[in-house]
Amino acid sequence: MKLLRLVPDNTRFGFMRFRRVSFPLSALLSIVSVVTFIWLGMNVGIDFKGGTVVELQARSDRANIAQIRETASGLNLGDVEVQEFGSPREVVLRVGLQEGGDAAQAQVVNKLRTAFEATYEFRRVEVVGPRVSQELVQNGTIGVLLAIMVILIYLWFRYEWQFAVGAVIATMHDLVLTIGFYAVTQIQFDQTSIAAILTIIGYSLNDTVVVYDRVRELLRKYKKIGLHELLDLSMNSTLSRTVITSITAILALIALAIFGGDTIQGFCLAMLFGIVVGTYSSIFVAAPILIYLGVRVGEGVGAAAGNADKTVNSGATK
C-alpha cells in the first residue's frame, strides 16, 4: 500500500529567505488586528460585561421574532437584542446590564418568564451580575498573562534566553492575531474564548518548542554551517511533522465546528484560526527571529541542558 506523503522527502524550502515576505505580512496582520480591535472592539459576551441571555424555543413551529421584540421592548428593560439562533424555532434574547445593581439584574428573568413562558420554552438562562463579570475579566487576563510568564521562565531554563524571547514574540503574535480574529468576525468573546486563547497559546508553543528542539540539536551537531542554512535545515526536517499534526488537529476541529452545535462553534472556529496561525508563526516568525536575536553557531548552545541530553543520546544510539 502506498502511504500518503504530504511533504516530499528532501524538501528544501527557503524558509529564512521567505522572512522578507513573512515578517511584513505578520506586521501588517498584527496592525490590522490592533486597529480593528480599537475600531470595532470585540463582541463581548455577558460573561465579561454582565447582563442576561435567554434562549427560547417556540412551543409552536416557528418563533415570532417581531412579536418577541415588541413584547420585550414593553418590559422596560432597556435595549433587548432578539436574534434567531440555529433554527427558526429558536431565538436568543440579550438584555443589557440593568441599572440598580444585582437586585434589578435578578428581576430581568422573572419579567421575561412572565411574558414568554406560555408560548416559549426557556432552554437556557444566563444572568451575570456586574461584579461577577468584572472578576471574570480580571481572572481571564491574569490567567493568560500568568501562563505566558510561566512558560517563558520554563523555556529560559530549558534553552537559551534567545529562544525564550523568540517563543514569546511568536506567542504574542498569535495572541494579537487571535484577538484580531475575534474583532473582525465579531464572534462572541466569553469565558470559553479565554480557554480557546490559552489552548492556542499552548499549541503554538508546543509547535515552537518542537522546532526549537531541532534547532538546538542541529546547532550542537553542525558547528560549521551558517545559522541561516541551519535554520532552514531544521524547518525542513520538522516540516512533515508540523504539517501532519496541524492537519490532524484541523480535521478534528472542523468536525467539532460543523457537528458540535452552536454552543461550541465559536470556540472551534477560533481554535481553527489559532492553530493555523500558531503553525505559521512557529515556522515563519519564531525561527527566523533567532537570526536577529543573535544565536551563534558553534558556541555550545544550551550548554548545561545540552550535556545532559548528549549523554542520553549517546547512551541510546550506541
Next chain:
Amino acid sequence: MFRQSTLKTVLIAFTLFFAAYVSLPTMLGPERMKAITGMLPSFLVPKGAIKLGLDLRGGVHVMLETDRAGLTRDLVRQLQEDVRRVLRNERVAPTGGIVAQSRGVSFRVTDAAARTRILPKIQELSVPVSNSVLGNTGQRSLEVVDLGDGLIQLLITDAELNERIRRAVDQSIEIFRRRIDPEGVKEPSIQRQGLDRIVVQVPGAQNSKEITDVLQPGKLEFRMVAEPGANPAEIETLPYTDEGGGTIQVERRVLVRGEDLTSAEPTFDQRTGEPVVSFRFNVKGAQAFAKVTTENVGKPFAIILDNKVISAPRIISPITQGQGQISGRFTVERANALSILLRSGALPASFTLVEERTVGAGLGADSIDAAVVASIVSLVAVSIFTLATYGVFGVIALVALTVNFLLLIALMALLGSTLTLPGIAGIVLTLAIAVDSNVLIYERIREEQAAGRSAISSLDSGFTRALATILDANITSFLASAILYLVGTGAVKGFAVTTSLGIATTIFTAFTLTRMMVAAWYRWFKPKSVPI
C-alpha cells in the same frame, strides 16, 4: 537496545485492565451497569462514573452573595441593644441617645465619673474573635475609641465582620439544603465560594424561580408597633403588606425571633377560613411572648418577615401557651412556602443573586448528542488520515489513541470530575495531542532511516530522540493548563482538567504502550526496513 522487561509489560497490561475496569460505569451508564454486574458481589463492582455538568444534563446554577451591608446593619443594631442594656444596668443615660453609624455606634456620657464606671463594662462587649479553622485569631470583635469630650465610639472590626459573614454563609448552606431538598432526592450541590458567596447547583431543575424563591432570608420577628411620641431613635418605618400596603412605624427592639419557633404549619383560620401559618414557640420564646402580651394587652404588635410587616394584630388577651398564627392575606401556596421558610429557620443574612445559569434538559440532551456526533466524525476523520499516512504504524497510533481515551476516562472517573461542554472540547484536543506524539516518533524514525540507519537502530534512536521533544512540548502545554485550572472558573476549569489529564495520559502512552507495540511488531516481522 530495543527491549522491554517483562515486569514493565505486566505493569502496563495491569494499568490498561484497571483503566478499563474503572471506566465501566461511565461507558455503560447506570442501567446497563446494573444489568451486567447484578450478580457480582458489590465490592467487585467499580463505582464512580464521570458526572455530567449542568450544561449537559440541564439544571439551575445560581451564585449568591451575602448582603454585607445588611449584615453590618444587623450587627450595628445588635450592638446598639447591647450598649443600651449595659447603660441601663449602670443607670447611665447617654446625652442624645445611642447613635447608630455605618460600622458601629457612638454615645456621649458627659459625667466623667459615670464614664469611668461604664467604660470597663463597655470594653467587656468586645470579645476575642474565634475562628473554627484557626481557633483564636488574636483579634477582638470591637474597637472602643474614646473620642474625647465624653464621646465614646464602638467600631466593629474587619475580623469580626468577616467571621460573622463566614459563619452566616456556613449556616445558610445548611438551611438552603433543607429548603431546596427536604426529601433528599435532588442531589443539589451547595458550596461556599470565596468568603461571602454560595454556589447552588440543582441538576434537573427547570426554573430558577423554584430555587430563588426559597433563597429569601425568612427572618421572622415580633415587635411592638410604635406608640405616638416614642423616641425617634428607637423606632423605624417598615413597609406594610397587609391592609392595602403603605408603611407602618414599629419599635426597633425585637421581642421574639423566628429562631424560637419549634414548628410552623400551613392551616386555615377557624373563623375566616383564610390560609394562615400556625406556629408554636419553644420554652424561651413562649415565656418572652407571654410576658410581652401580658404587659401590652390592647396594643398592636407587628409580625415582621424579612423587614416587611405582614400583619399587625392587636393583643386581645395574653398568649401564654406559646402558640399563635400568622395571617396576611396569603394564598394556600404562599402559606405553604412560608411555613417551609419558617421551619427551616431564618438565614442569618440576606443574599443577592449575582449569577444565574439555567440549562433546560432538552438543550442539555441536544448538546450531548451534538458532542457525540462531532466526536465520532472527528475520530473517523483523524483515523482515516492517520492510516493513510502511516499504514501499519497508523494502526498502532490508533490503538494508542484508544488507550489514551480509556485512560483519560478512567482518571476522570477516579477523580470524580464533572464533564462539561468545554471539557469535551478538551478531550478532542487531547486526542489531537496524542496523535502528535505518535507523529513525532514516526517522523523521527523516518528521518533516522533516511540518514542510513538500520531498521532496529532507526526505531531505537527515533523513539529516544522524539520522546525528549514530546516531553518538552507537553510540559509547556501542561503548565498552561495548570495555570488555567488555578485561575479559571466554571467552563474554563472543566477544559483545563481534561487537557492536563490528557497530557499526562499522552506522555504515559507514548513512553510505554506505543514503544511496546512497535517492539512487538519488530520482533514478529524482523523487517529489513521500517515501512514508514
